[in-house]
Amino acid sequence: xxxxxxxxxxxxxxxxxxxxxxxxxxxxxxxxxxxxxxxxxxxxxxxxxxxxxxxxxxxxxxxxxxxxxxxxxxxxxxxxxxxxxxxxxxxxxxxxxxxxxxxxxxxxxxxxxxxx
Amino acid sequence: xxxxxxxxxxxxxxxxxxxxxxxxxxxxxxxxxxxxxxxxxxxxxxxxxxxxxxxxxxxxxxxxxxxxxxxxxxxxxxxxxxxxxxxxxxxxxxxxxxxxxxxxxxxxx
Numbered sequence: 001x002x003x004x005x006x007x008x009x010x011x012x013x014x015x016x017x018x019x020x021x022x023x024x025x026x027x028x029x030x031x032x033x034x035x036x037x038x039x040x041x042x043x044x045x046x047x048x049x050x051x052x053x054x055x056x057x058x059x060x061x062x063x064x065x066x067x068x069x070x071x072x073x074x075x076x077x078x079x080x081x082x083x084x085x086x087x088x089x090x091x092x093x094x095x096x097x098x099x100x101x102x103x104x105x106x107x108x109x110x111x112x113x114x115x116x
Numbered sequence: 117x118x119x120x121x122x123x124x125x126x127x128x129x130x131x132x133x134x135x136x137x138x139x140x141x142x143x144x145x146x147x148x149x150x151x152x153x154x155x156x157x158x159x160x161x162x163x164x165x166x167x168x169x170x171x172x173x174x175x176x177x178x179x180x181x182x183x184x185x186x187x188x189x190x191x192x193x194x195x196x197x198x199x200x201x202x203x204x205x206x207x208x209x210x211x212x213x214x215x216x217x218x219x220x221x222x223x224x225x
Contacts (some may be wrong), residue, residue, distance in 0.1 A: 010224060016222065037160075043153075044203065044216055044217070044218045044219050045160065045203055045205070045213040045216040045218070046216070047205075047212075047215070050173060050212075059211065059212050061212075061213070061214075095159055095160075097159075100212075101148075101207035101212065102150040102162065102165050102171075102205065102207050103150075103152075103160070104162045104165075104171060106159035106160060106161075108157065108159060109159055
């Protein structure tokens with residue numbers, strides 16, 4: 001059974017960057033995709049992108065192209081999501097989830113707060 | 117982008133009764149639809165994928181149906197632990213443009 005554990009909450013300034021990590025245990029890390037989904041306060045879910053091993057390259061939602069970078073480190077079973085040029089509307093809980101198109105295991109979520 | 121519209125926004129159902137949640141896609145997505153349950157302060161949980169296949173360890177009272185643009189999640193006999201917000205998600209695009217509905221909040225009456 002796959003477990004995903006994310007890094008802790010972050011408070012960031014406008015225009016800066018944030019990196020959220022997601023460490024997997026259980027299962028064969030190199031064989032499954034990890035995606036990132038965010039949720040603004042009181043709002044719904046928004047897919048940001050993911051890393052799918054069979055493609056060997058991350059895929060990003062059009063909305064986040066140029067601002068998000070997803071990397072993976074098989075030596076530590078960790079996937080990282082970096083979001084740059086932060087603005088107030090990026091305040092959200094960021095989740096990693098296993099899967100490239102539908103998501104069957106989720107991390108606990110990481111709250112990122114963007115303020116001036 | 118495929119838009120997913122859920123109805124109703126809020127649903128109040130008594131324990132033991134049936135709950136029916138709807139999801140509509142702005143264009144055909146075949147059966148590439150998933151349903152998730154989210155409780156306050158928790159991550160979402162996958163309930164249904166392929167429009168009608170229950171995920172691992174999901175009780176049989178949860179069932180999904182539909183194809184094309186119209187989908188339904190039915191909870192046959194509501195239990196108190198079934199409260200929460202339910203989201204549908206389409207995963208049909210290539211390149212990926214996965215989108216979620218805005219959610220239906222299920223309240224226990």
